[in-house]
Amino acid sequence: MSGTFEPRGTQPDLDTLERELSAFAARTPRPDPPASLEEAAAELAGRPCPAQSIWGLALKSGGRRSFRALRAAAGLAAVAALVVGLGWGLSQRQASPIASPSGSPLPAPTGALGGVASMQLIDSTHGWVLTENGRLHLTADAGKSWQPRDPGVLLTASEHLQFADAQHGWVVVAADQGSNRLLRTADGGGTWQSITAPAPYKVFGRPVFLDASAGFAALASSQSGPWSLARTGDGGRTWNLGGPLPEGASDELAFLDTTTGWSGVPGGIAGELSHLYVTRDGGTTWVPAPLPAGKIGVSETLAPAPSLPVPVGPSTALLEVDYLDNQKPEAFITTDSGRTWQEGPSLYGASRVASFTPSDRWTGTQNGTIAWSADQGRTWTEVASAGITGQIEHIQFVDAKLGWALAGSQLYATADGGRTWRTIGPGHAPGPLPTAPPLVAPEVETFHLIDAQHGIASRTGSPDLYITTDGGATWTVLRDSVILGSAGLPAFADPEHAYRVVSGTNADTIEYTTDGGRTWHPAELPQDYVPVIAPWVLDQRRAYLELAKSDESLVLARTSDGGQSWQIAGTLPSGVIGVAMLEDGTGWANGGPVAGGNPDRRSEKLYVTRDSGRSWQQASVRSPAGTPYPAASTYQLPLVTGPHSVVLGVSSANTPNTTDYFVTFDDGQTWTHIQAPPGYSNAGSYMGAGSFIGSDVWVVPEGNAVAWTHDAGKTWTTLPGNGLPDKSSVRSVEFTDGQHGWALVDVGQPGDAFQAPGQLYATDDGGRTWRLLTPGLAA
């Protein structure tokens, strides 16, 4: 069964805990806000009009950057070589090619190269890095050696340097009097030409090159615009002037091919919506772009600008939209050159660090791991990688094996698809290859073993689901951006059918899936009711759900169509905490109202229903001595062990420091007192972290051990826990039969203040020996 994770041992009463929490909060300081916030407020109040920044407003306060609208533009320029002649019939203006770049002479190299600021892996042997001190280096032997290829001026890390192939590259650098220049090379950086913007313009916007010849750039008389489009068919040597970009457009462009491209007009920061325009004729005419239905241009809660689409393949581009109110950005994909958009597959991870080459194998990073996708981002397989230190800022692959990554100003290279990385870069020999990493996933938060082959797991803080269909040998990650509600992991009836509680902006909602979690559908709940806890699942069509109304009343609802619709079965007794339902319509609930108005005297009663939740009666159990339990005794939520059987724990008001356990095999007609498992006799002990299959029960005493009974609790055996690490603690176990089970194990030190790390182990011999599983990592 699916266990409810309850702590072991004695627990403070919730009312006591509430008081302690109040006292703790009262003891903590309430520091005054720093002066920088006052300054920021004053600065904001003093702004006369919205700044025209497409990417958002940045406050300058104490050096902090307070608001940064995210940009979806991934770092790759050339997607596919689409060598198509440009067909504009406009007059061609000759720029002024210069044999060698002018400008300030470069200072002599100091020897200190600095860290790597940006990079591009051009093909399997060629690539470049721009160091933090402005030096450009190229390699033609996959990073074994590097040659300085400065274009005659110091570059800065922010300049957009791009190479279409090993020979042809471009960068825009600042020049005098508010102008800039485009530098181009056709010999791998050996020589550079300086191109000025054709009159009457003085500045280039960021150019976009589709290959060595074809490119586009916005041109203007000053950096503030207005911008007009220009195109080149000779690698940037000469530029043909086109028409103006849409009014108010920024200088940034995205082109899918020589005819289809996008331009963005930023909204104001006072709430004006942004607009995206598309051209189908290479930039001659621009029209409002078709956008994901109902997503952009209609809501007042949008960010000031949608990001420009990111070309990722022929006719294919991604578009990501950040919302200001709604916390989750949404990603869309087009496969028909932007005529229509579909939800997802999304860029991988919040950081948008992604490589879309080769086009049938995307790579990205998330949660500090590297993953690849072969289905345009719908599902991802993570790679257990070693050798990279720090947060990956940029990752790029040219095939399934060869890739570079930039992390912490250090360049890394892999030749095995990201499994092992070595440091490379100018100024030092390639570093040693690290040992292949141990297959450890130290942040499993919760799991559910569906059957011997199927299981799911989640990681702390991530909404992603990790699913295995081969007993944990391999895992597929289903990326998601919802926030799971308090109920946590989805409840699965079988590998395909499951329910989850989603924390929405306005209320928690229930969703169901019939395809193993790949797609989720909202359920129809009775009006004004919200889910309290994850559904209690009987099979792929039947489930129960506790619902709450604003007047505090709790009801039990049920579905018989797999979660699509829910009907109220009946009202739950006042103060009910938990409900456990059996297949025959019998159900158990515990809880109860506060006794005598005194929260310290709360008692938890036991209730039973025989009609699927329509009506509830108080149930009673006699103590091991055969006498009725006195009032104010505490009944735990019964744990279902079979079709008609549950295990129940009761703490008598007369002996509040102990817990008695009982089992019934006839829906509570008769109860048999059973021995408490090791460590479970204290008051408040609860076997909810255990697993129950008929007379076989596994529970988790303190430490790295599992206790097991095969005779419904008459005798208990503490299993040795072979294979579990020392100083670990089994948090919970789940078995699907007498042999196959998983355990979530807390290992080592207590976790970070924002996570509760655990590792997942599996057993095939009923819990005697265990092996580590690695959710999300390739085996």
Place this chain on the structure above:
Amino acid sequence: MEATALDVTRAGSQPLDFGRAIRLELTPAYPLAGYILGDAAEAEDAIQEAMVLAWRRWDQLREPERLRAWFTRILVNVCRERLRSRRRKPVAPLDMDRLRSADDPFREALTRDAMGRAMGCLSLDQRIVVVLRYWADLSLSEIAERLGVPLGTVKSRHHYALRALRAQLRKDSWEEKL
């Protein structure tokens, strides 16, 4: 008595001035963000971000007396997103000495006491409800209003937060005995 934005409006008989009004919100907002995020620098960033959002939507605030609820909702959403983003990043091993730095009053308060440390086990929504309930002294109904979620949802989150805290305190107590 603490001044409110409404007082500012009445005193000046002027339309609600963003600068004056929002400055009055900083005093309650700073500890609120600080205890949700557990980090003074992040709290400062979050408030700045929330101020920018508030400024953009200033003309949408139709009831000045509801400024605090309105701004709290914006701030909590910003904090929520920051916590989500933080959890997606790889986490370095915890350096408790560093966390106990006296330079950060929120970290100091949350790490020196078992209760504060136990709060690390809460989910995002649970943590937000707990801070609003016990640090901002809001009733569950007021929290529901501030968050824009039904009361039942808040009760559920509060209940499960207490249960999670209870479990974590129990676990911490046991680990200390190892």
